Amino acid sequence: MGLAPTYLGSVMSQIIVNGLMLSATYALIALGITLIFAIMNVMNFAHGQMYVLGGFMVYYTYGVWHWPFALSLLVAALVVAAVGLILERFFFRSVLRRSRREESTMLLAVGTALLLDSLALALFGEKQRGVPDVVSGVYHLAGAYIPARRLLIFAIAAVLTTAFIVFINYTRPGRALRAIAQDRETAALQGVDVTRYSALGFGLGAALSGLAGGLLISTDAINSGAGNLISIKAFIMIMIGGAGVVSGAIAGALVLAFSEAIGYYFIPGSLPYLLILTGLIVFLLFRPQGIMGRRWG
Amino acid sequence: MSLLQVSSLSKRFGGLQAVDNMSFEVRAGEILSVIGPNGAGKSTLFKMIAGALKPNSGEIYFDSRRITGQPQHIVAQKGVVRTFQETTIFREMSALEHVVIAHHLQATSGAWGAFVNSGRSRREEEAIRQSAAEILNYLGLGHVQNEAAKNLPHGYLRALGIAMALAAKPKLLLLDEPFAGMNPEETDRAIEMVRGICMRGVTVLLVEHDMRAVMRISHRIVAVSFGRKIAEGSPQEIQNNPSVIEAYLGREDDELGI
Amino acid sequence: MNRLLGPLIGLALYLGIVPLLIHGSSYWLTVFINISLLAFTSLGVWLTFYIGRINIAQGAFALIGGYAVAVLTTLHGWPFWLALPMAGLVAGLVGGVVGSTILRLRGVYFAMLTLCLTEATRLLALNWTGVTQGASGIIGIPTPFGGDSSYLQAYFFSALLLLAGLLAIWRITQCRMGRVFRALQAHEDLAASIGINVAQYRVLAFSIACAFGGLGGAVLTVFLQSIYPTSFNVTNSTDFMLYCFLGGLQFVLGPAVGALVLFLGFQLLSALGSYQALVYAILMVLAMLLLPNGLLSLRFSVRQKSMREGQV
Ligand SMILES: Nc1ncnc2c1ncn2[C@@H]1O[C@H](COP(=O)(O)OP(=O)(O)OP(=O)(O)O)[C@@H](O)[C@H]1O
Ligand SMILES: [Mg+2]
Numbered sequence: 001m002g003l004a005p006t007y008l009g010s011v012m013s014q015i016i017v018n019g020l021m022l023s024a025t026y027a028l029i030a031l032g033i034t035l036i037f038a039i040m041n042v043m044n045f046a047h048g049q050m051y052v053l054g055g056f057m058v059y060y061t062y063g064v065w066h067w068p069f070a071l072s073l074l075v076a077a078l079v080v081a082a083v084g085l086i087l088e089r090f091f092f093r094s095v096l097r098r099s100r101r102e103e104s105t106m107l108l109a110v111g112t113a114l115l116l117d118s119l120a121l122a123l124f125g126e127k128q129r130g131v132p133d134v135v136s137g138v139y140h141l142a143g144a145y146i147p148a149r150r151l152l153i154f155a156i157a158a159v160l161t162t163a164f165i166v167f168i169n170y171t172r173p174g175r176a177l178r179a180i181a182q183d184r185e186t187a188a189l190q191g192v193d194v195t196r197y198s199a200l201g202f203g204l205g206a207a208l209s210g211l212a213g214g215l216l217i218s219t220d221a222i223n224s225g226a227g228n229l230i231s232i233k234a235f236i237m238i239m240i241g242g243a244g245v246v247s248g249a250i251a252g253a254l255v256l257a258f259s260e261a262i263g264y265y266f267i268p269g270s271l272p273y274l275l276i277l278t279g280l281i282v283f284l285l286f287r288p289q290g291i292m293g294r295r296w297g
Numbered sequence: 298m299s300l301l302q303v304s305s306l307s308k309r310f311g312g313l314q315a316v317d318n319m320s321f322e323v324r325a326g327e328i329l330s331v332i333g334p335n336g337a338g339k340s341t342l343f344k345m346i347a348g349a350l351k352p353n354s355g356e357i358y359f360d361s362r363r364i365t366g367q368p369q370h371i372v373a374q375k376g377v378v379r380t381f382q383e384t385t386i387f388r389e390m391s392a393l394e395h396v397v398i399a400h401h402l403q404a405t406s407g408a409w410g411a412f413v414n415s416g417r418s419r420r421e422e423e424a425i426r427q428s429a430a431e432i433l434n435y436l437g438l439g440h441v442q443n444e445a446a447k448n449l450p451h452g453y454l455r456a457l458g459i460a461m462a463l464a465a466k467p468k469l470l471l472l473d474e475p476f477a478g479m480n481p482e483e484t485d486r487a488i489e490m491v492r493g494i495c496m497r498g499v500t501v502l503l504v505e506h507d508m509r510a511v512m513r514i515s516h517r518i519v520a521v522s523f524g525r526k527i528a529e530g531s532p533q534e535i536q537n538n539p540s541v542i543e544a545y546l547g548r549e550d551d552e553l554g555i
Numbered sequence: 556m557n558r559l560l561g562p563l564i565g566l567a568l569y570l571g572i573v574p575l576l577i578h579g580s581s582y583w584l585t586v587f588i589n590i591s592l593l594a595f596t597s598l599g600v601w602l603t604f605y606i607g608r609i610n611i612a613q614g615a616f617a618l619i620g621g622y623a624v625a626v627l628t629t630l631h632g633w634p635f636w637l638a639l640p641m642a643g644l645v646a647g648l649v650g651g652v653v654g655s656t657i658l659r660l661r662g663v664y665f666a667m668l669t670l671c672l673t674e675a676t677r678l679l680a681l682n683w684t685g686v687t688q689g690a691s692g693i694i695g696i697p698t699p700f701g702g703d704s705s706y707l708q709a710y711f712f713s714a715l716l717l718l719a720g721l722l723a724i725w726r727i728t729q730c731r732m733g734r735v736f737r738a739l740q741a742h743e744d745l746a747a748s749i750g751i752n753v754a755q756y757r758v759l760a761f762s763i764a765c766a767f768g769g770l771g772g773a774v775l776t777v778f779l780q781s782i783y784p785t786s787f788n789v790t791n792s793t794d795f796m797l798y799c800f801l802g803g804l805q806f807v808l809g810p811a812v813g814a815l816v817l818f819l820g821f822q823l824l825s826a827l828g829s830y831q832a833l834v835y836a837i838l839m840v841l842a843m844l845l846l847p848n849g850l851l852s853l854r855f856s857v858r859q860k861s862m863r864e865g866q867v
Contacts, residue, residue: 043663091844102662103609104847107800110611110793111840118832228789232674235667243664270678277675284668285656347748373750381748387741398738402750404731411730418730465749 010143032208048230054210084206242293596771617772646769803849
């Protein structure tokens with residue numbers, strides 16, 4: 001009660017700023033996993049591992065070898081996309097051809113996550129890694145502090161998210177991907193090369209996750225075991241927003257980012273996530289299809 | 298005497314009024330058919346009666362007891378059992394196993410007895426198997442009872458659906474397009490089968506597009522269009538009802554055959 | 556009788572020959588104790604699959620069982636033999652409550668949510684310091700196995716527990732309940748249409764599954780004599796699931812075979828040092844690609860092939 005209005009105002013704007021900064025990068029993660037799910041009906045349990053891979057690519061190229069940040073982001077995206085393409089080609093495609101049962105692909109996705117986890121551990125070690133600031137300085141806006149590096153990450157992520165939405169809505173490959181997401185068989189009948197576009201979608205989805213990792217390593221450190229936690233965040237977002245829907249991914253990213261911003265501002269430690277997960281279960285009780293999703297099952 | 302009473306029943310899907318203020322009743326012992334063009338709301342009506350969908354408004358009474366909005370298994374317990382329009386099966390299981398499972402409501406021995414395989418539960422199990430085999434034989438499926446359902450031809454699966462429903466010992470049987478996809482001989486046999494079921498004291502409410510079959514089998518008919526009841530009466534009356542004819546006019550295949 | 560021969564031989568081997576062979580090696584006894592208990596815990600995941608749900612929450616229920624037994628024995632002085640069933644009961648009840656809400660989801664949605672549940676339970680254990688002591692965990696849990704032969708006792712106890720678990724699950728699949736569960740796996744709506752109370756049966760199955768998790772976690776905890784919020788985590792939850800899948804979902808023995816092969820395989824790879832986990836993961840993914848129906852399908856396909864050839 002004794003809080004001065006200006007203080008309250010600055011708390012509010014700090015939370016809004018933090019939430020917004022985070023939401024753009026989270027949107028990349030959620031868009032990636034939702035894209036893969038929409039076109040292949042594969043829930044990518046290795047999504048967080050792809051994020052970790054992207055993060056470490058930036059760690060080595062930018063942090064260790066001092067390449068330009070933009071170049072190292074590009075490399076991260078390409079490498080993770082390549083990993084995604086390889087996984088699609090040699091793992092998922094054959095299993096999908098053999099059986100359309102959800103369990104088989106899910107099992108494989110879990111196995112892939114495990115594989116990438118141990119690969120990351122073998123390649124990158126256990127240490128927590130971060131990179132030097134890309135830009136320095138702090139801005140002050142409406143009572144909130146905005147570190148310049150966070151602002152930069154936000155700007156890049158927001159541009160990428162916008163670019164993705166434009167791509168998916170207004171370009172030929174984007175329309176093909178949407179057609180596949182709607183109905184594989186119909187898309188094939190309309191002459192869409194389903195196999196090739198599925199691979200493209202998988203690679204693109206993986207790249208988005210890798211980009212998110214590459215961006216966030218410059219503000220939050222990363223370690224090779226972080227994959228599962230990021231996957232859990234991705235799951236939370238698409239369950240909140242609704243799986244397989246672009247607008248749902250964005251909605252989920254906003255909800256999670258702001259929940260984190262609010263939670264971590266007021267409550268220390270790991271309690272916020274416990275509350276977020278509990279909230280998720282309660283939310284799904286009332287809206288099992290998520291905010292934007294259609295009802296399933 | 299009326300066995301089922303539907304009054305002012307409505308169901309909306311988003312902007313679509315699938316069932317609109319529908320009222321009718323089913324008398325004990327009769328075969329009542331619901332007819333109407335595709336998308337008229339017949340299956341939606343059935344699902345609401347069977348408890349698979351909750352209506353937005355209106356009431357359903359069965360045996361003078363209110364069953365509106367009750368879950369499927371409760372409605373089934375009370376004696377209303379439906380079959381599915383789309384062929385719906387437990388893919389990997391044998392035909393016999395389907396019907397054995399459908400005896401679920403008949404099993405009275407406790408779960409623990411079944412778990413430890415007590416004498417009582419073994420005897421009950423045996424009786425259920427017997428009864429399942431009988432039902433399959435009655436519906437002409439005896440010779441394929443050990444075949445996995447996924448390997449059975451379409452016509453057999455429709456009959457299997459009815460066999461399962463019968464095993465649940467319904468007082469009112471809801472059949473959603475039981476003759477769909479059957480050739481004339483199969484339909485003739487199936488008609489006799491449904492008559493036989495009715496003869497055994499099961500009231501039948503049926504949705505069907507095959508007008509020849511409907512006219513032969515039904516005691517009474519309710520015609521619906523765009524979710525609304527447009528006529529009700531004997532097959533004769535329905536055939537000559539102007540609004541029914543109008544509802545079917547302009548359709549490519551003039552199924553009414555008038 | 557013929558059908559029982561294989562399992563009986565396996566059983567005799569497991570109860571008689573294994574301890575003889577490895578007698579005195581506390582390392583190998585520990586390995587087999589782990590295998591028995593992990594297999595037992597995985598049986599719960601298997602049962603959840605039996606109603607058509609992919610369960611990645613078993614780590615959570617192992618953790619609940621572990622904390623239940625730890626708190627009851629250390630703080631309240633309960634004897635192990637009383638605390639153990641209580642741990643199963645607690646896990647089963649929690650599973651029932653949680654299950655009655657989350658079991659409405661299916662497919663990958665259920666799988667994702669159960670994974671989140673594992674993480675949520677870890678966070679709960681971390682933050683509910685009044686009961687769990689938070690990150691410092693509960694240590695010095697009394698063990699019922701003592702003396703020179705404590706490892707051997709624990710080995711026999713876990714082997715017998717696994718046996719009882721297998722027997723119970725096998726009976727479930729053979730009786731009416733199992734039939735209903737299979738119906739739920741195949742088509743919930745069709746099951747409901749013939750009068751099966753779908754919600755009640757799937758909660759029942761899930762509660763039993765969670766009770767298995769609680770019991771397994773409790774015994775593992777007592778064996779290790781300590782528990783921390785990370786004792787059973789997301790990795791364990793996925794492991795339990797992988798044991799079931801790789802062993803074979805069509806077979807009650809699946810989780811046991813999966814746990815045996817995978818856990819033993821992991822131990823045998825320890826010579827590879829830092830590449831142990833990587834090689835293990837590669838082999839596992841290969842097994843998934845080459846044996847989509849699990850290890851036990853191998854035996855059956857061999858038998859079917861020889862039958863086919865016999866007919867020619
Ligand atoms: N679950 C649903 N969600 C949205 N709309 C639905 C749903 N079920 C049915 N509908 C719509 O409601 C209308 C009535 O459908 P219903 O299946 O009851 O028709 P019907 O009379 O059985 O048709 P048919 O003869 O083709 O089986 C249709 O327009 C259908 O598209
Ligand atoms: Mg219909």
